[in-house]
Amino acid sequence: MIEKLTGTRETVFHPDNLRVRLYMNVEYEDYPLHWHTDTEIIMPVNNIYTVIIDKKKYVLNPFDIIMIPSGEIHELYAPPTGKRLIIQCDSILLNSFTGIDSISSSFYPCILSRTEDSSAHHPQLVQLLNQVADEYMNRPPLYETSISAILNYFFVIIGRNCIQQDKGPQTVIKQKQHKYIDKFLHICQYINDHCTENLTSDRMAELAGFSKYHFLRLFADFAGVTYYDYLIKRRILFAENLLSDPNLAIVEIAMKSGFNSLSTFNRNFRNIKKCTPSEYRSMYNSRHFEEPSAETSYQDAAR
Incomplete structure (x- = not known):
């Protein structure tokens, strides 16, 4: 999945000027300490997936969602079998979303939304990520605009719900x-x-x-x-x-x-x-x- 790694710094390549890269990752491969300028969204589909950020371990169950902000050093550990959706968003795309800059500092060290929380917004997040994957893989007319719009709404839901739940202040x-x-x-x-x-x-x-x-x-x-x-x-x-x-x-x-x-x-x-x-x-x-x-x-x- 990592195409270019210089020390701990990963360079993310975005195809067709999309400013988004998507993987339906099935590799039994771990990724040691690394960071990138992209914001990364991970959602396991089958089996667990483990993310470590600042020495804290997050074990994700199927359809749990974690968002890792730009510049955050992290590790990824895969089980022998499984599948997970991984989306990497260019910082320029994220910063184009009106109002996101007022809350982006609250993204650190990560945003976590779990299926077990039974919150009303979590199924929406899952659905939106599936829509992004569908647009990315099938590429109908205007798929670039559609992906941007879907991710925009994804971050609206994150900003209105997940940040207030996770951040005490x-x-x-x-x-x-x-x-x-x-x-x-x-x-x-x-x-x-x-x-x-x-x-x-x-x-x-x-x-x-x-x-x-x-x-x-x-x-x-x-x-x-x-x-x-x-x-x-x-x-x-x-x-x-x-x-x-x-x-x-x-x-x-x-x-x-x-x-x-x-x-x-x-x-x-x-x-x-x-x-x-x-x-x-x-x-x-x-x-x-x-x-x-x-x-x-x-x-x-x-x-």
Whole structure:
């Protein structure tokens, strides 16, 4: 399944500019510690499948679903027999979904939805993943648009249900500080739109109408990360898009992304993406210049 592994970094190739890769994986093969810039969705169909993230083991039963976000180091262990659906989504596709950037920090270290939970949303998630597989393998007219739309709705359900169940601070906000939700959604959107500017915590606290101390505490409760970490992640995401342009120098990208020095940019980029900006650019370029043929991409779904 892993086509190119450099150290622990996997380069994911997306066929036909889909920005999505899908496997119906039946291989009796384990995959040691690795990471990639894609968000990965795994759903066993037959038999169990084991995922280890940050030394925590997740044993997935048939039709359990785990979502592993971009940059998260993980291991995969397969039983001697079985089948599992694996979907890898390019970060550019995910970030094109309106509003997803306001909750993406809550995806870490993973999102888990189990059949045994008997929740109303889980069968919907299973159905949507099966629809993606059907579109990917049969490729009817406009299948690219259909896959994007289905995944968009998949993440809507994840955002409305799974995050609030899995993340304690989200539940606290919902129960005790519901009146602040709209305000902080607006604040997050403002940060997303102006992340390259000098957004000090004092400025944002004033915009929110709180004292600096109160703002920082409420923001961390709402977003699941500190204000500073959220802002840095938004700047790194902005930089990722610029890195696809080979005409921009790394130092220019650093300045355009809101960092006041190249060293600060490099340090934060490595901390979040587990590689340097130059390495990320090389991965992006190799992905686009070494993509497999259309014939090969059709075979991926049956692997």
